Amino acid sequence: MEWNCTLTEDRLSDYLDGTLSGEEAAAFEAHAATCAKCAKLVADVRGLVTQMQKLEPLAAPPMLVTRIVNATIGPQKQSAGWKNVLAWRPAVLQPRFALGLVTVAATILILMYTAGFTPTRWKHADLSPATVLRTANRQAHLTFAKSAKFVNDLRVVYEIQTRLQPETQPQSAPAVPQQNPSPANPQDRSQASPHPGHSQSRTGVMLASLM
Amino acid sequence: MEPDAQLVQDCLRGDGPSWEELVRRNARRVFNLCYRFTGNATDADDLSQEVFLRIYKTLPSYKASSGAFPTWLTSVTRNLLVDHYRRTRRDRLTDSIDDENAPQLEEKPSAGRSPDKIAEAGELSAQIQEGLAQLSPELREAVILRDLQGLEYAEIQAVLQVPEGTVKSRINRGRIELAKILGDMGLRPN
Numbered sequence: 328m329e330w331n332c333t334l335t336e337d338r339l340s341d342y343l344d345g346t347l348s349g350e351e352a353a354a355f356e357a358h359a360a361t362c363a364k365c366a367k368l369v370a371d372v373r374g375l376v377t378q379m380q381k382l383e384p385l386a387a388p389p390m391l392v393t394r395i396v397n398a399t400i401g402p403q404k405q406s407a408g409w410k411n412v413l414a415w416r417p418a419v420l421q422p423r424f425a426l427g428l429v430t431v432a433a434t435i436l437i438l439m440y441t442a443g444f445t446p447t448r449w450k451h452a453d454l455s456p457a458t459v460l461r462t463a464n465r466q467a468h469l470t471f472a473k474s475a476k477f478v479n480d481l482r483v484v485y486e487i488q489t490r491l492q493p494e495t496q497p498q499s500a501p502a503v504p505q506q507n508p509s510p511a512n513p514q515d516r517s518q519a520s521p522h523p524g525h526s527q528s529r530t531g532v533m534l535a536s537l538m
Numbered sequence: 539m540e541p542d543a544q545l546v547q548d549c550l551r552g553d554g555p556s557w558e559e560l561v562r563r564n565a566r567r568v569f570n571l572c573y574r575f576t577g578n579a580t581d582a583d584d585l586s587q588e589v590f591l592r593i594y595k596t597l598p599s600y601k602a603s604s605g606a607f608p609t610w611l612t613s614v615t616r617n618l619l620v621d622h623y624r625r626t627r628r629d630r631l632t633d634s635i636d637d638e639n640a641p642q643l644e645e646k647p648s649a650g651r652s653p654d655k656i657a658e659a660g661e662l663s664a665q666i667q668e669g670l671a672q673l674s675p676e677l678r679e680a681v682i683l684r685d686l687q688g689l690e691y692a693e694i695q696a697v698l699q700v701p702e703g704t705v706k707s708r709i710n711r712g713r714i715e716l717a718k719i720l721g722d723m724g725l726r727p728n
Contacts, residue, residue, distance in 0.1 A: 340710040371717040375666075379685040382663055387569040388583050395561050395590040400554045 330354040335365045339372055442466050542607035549597060561590055567608070567687070568615050574682045575619045577671045585622060589615045605696055612689070613697045616679060623675055662725075669719040677712035684709045 328350055335358055341347050342355050359365045396403060442463050452458060542563065548556035568589050573582035592614055600610055670678050683689045683697060694705050 336714060337710070340706065340713060368714065368717070371721060372713050375717045375720065376685055376713060378662060379666060379681075380688070382666070382686065384566055384570045384686075385573060385663075387566045387586070388579075391569065391583060391586060392558070392562050392565050395565070395587055396558050398587065398591060399594040400557055403554060403558060 328354040330358040332358075332362060332365055335359065335362070335368070339369065342369075343373055343376060441470075543602040546597065546600060546602070546607060557594070564608070564611055565590075568611065571612065571615050571682065571687060572619065574667065574670060574686055575675075575679060576622070577667055581622070585615075585618060589618055592618065606693075609689075609693050609696050612683070612687070612693075616683075616697050619679070620675070665720060665723060665725050666716075669716045669723065672719050673712055673715055677708055677715060680705060680708035681712035681716060685713070 335355060338347060338351065338355065342352060347355060359369050453462070542560065545556045545560045545563075549560060565586065569582055569586045572585040572589070573579060576582055576585065589611075593611065596614070600607065604610075670682065673681065679698070680694065683694045684691075689697070691702055691705055694709075695702050698705060700708075
């Protein structure tokens with residue numbers, strides 16, 4: 328059977344739908360096997376049709392049904408409110424929105440705990456503005472006092488360290504190698520340099536007493 | 539009896555929830571048809587609403603014996619889309635004549651990238667949409683009905699009111715032209 332490029336174009340969808348006769352299909356394939364242009368056309372259209380048929384339909388706008396119903400038979404009372412809320416659910420459940428909501432919730436929780444509100448110990452009276460103000464004020468003062476104490480403690484520690492350093496360094500550093508350049512066992516080593524360890528342990532005791 | 543036909547009968551008896559169910563079942567199909575034809579989500583939204591308003595008014599004229607409800611719904615949608623196309627085409631022509639600096643008359647919807655297209659789920663879907671916008675309305679509607687809406691040839695024939703040979707020819711030419719347009723855009727779907 329004679330076949331050419333024009334016939335290939337004209338009967339392409341019939342071939343893809345499988346409605347060509349056996350003889351026609353064989354002639355179609357024989358021509359496409361020898362004609363690069365037709366082979367490319369068949370491959371492109373076949374791929375396009377496959378992709379289009381696999382495309383997921385787009386979702387209708389969330390409020391479309393509600394607007395149509397309202398415009399035709401008027402607002403429906405039964406559970407319309409819940410349906411409106413649920414209509415937004417697919418949009419809200421998208422990762423970008425869900426991540427945003429989680430971040431906001433975490434920020435609110437952190438701020439609440441910092442301000443002294445613990446949901447597990449909530450009472451009705453805690454929600455009155457005066458209590459909220461008082462609690463926030465108290466929490467702010469407590470946080471400030473703790474921070475001030477921490478800074479003061481650090482200052483004391485550094486002051487002690489600064490005072491200890493001039494005593495320990497001149498004695499320990501040059502003296503040890505002269506008295507015992509190569510200690511034979513660990514006991515000798517501990518006896519040979521008592522001062523640095525001693526000064527560290529003193530600092531540690533002081534730190535512990537401050538905490 | 540098909541489920542939609544039963545709902546239609548309930549609607550004709552004045553049952554509100556049945557109408558709501560009928561709308562809910564078919565809104566996505568109508569919206570997709572409108573969106574694929576116009577390429578604009580806002581227009582598709584407005585047109586979908588208009589389709590159901592017309593369906594609501596003309597529901598008593600629907601006869602289950604003369605065809606399935608989805609085919610009738612598609613037919614009404616297609617008629618509205620054609621009206622919309624003619625209206626917007628006339629507007630575009632008028633705008634172009636008014637504007638002396640217009641380089642040429644725009645016969646087809648813009649193929650440019652709109653926010654709607656960027657927001658669309660897949661890049662392939664957006665590219666196919668761009669390609670469809672460059673097809674003539676006759677070829678575009680035939681390809682959409684066959685390959686995106688999944689209608690059979692006989693159903694498309696009923697919707698378009700043209701002979702089966704014309705339906706097949708339009709689908710075939712539409713597919714080939716679309717494949718060439720997408721090839722020119724550097725896309726080769728496999």
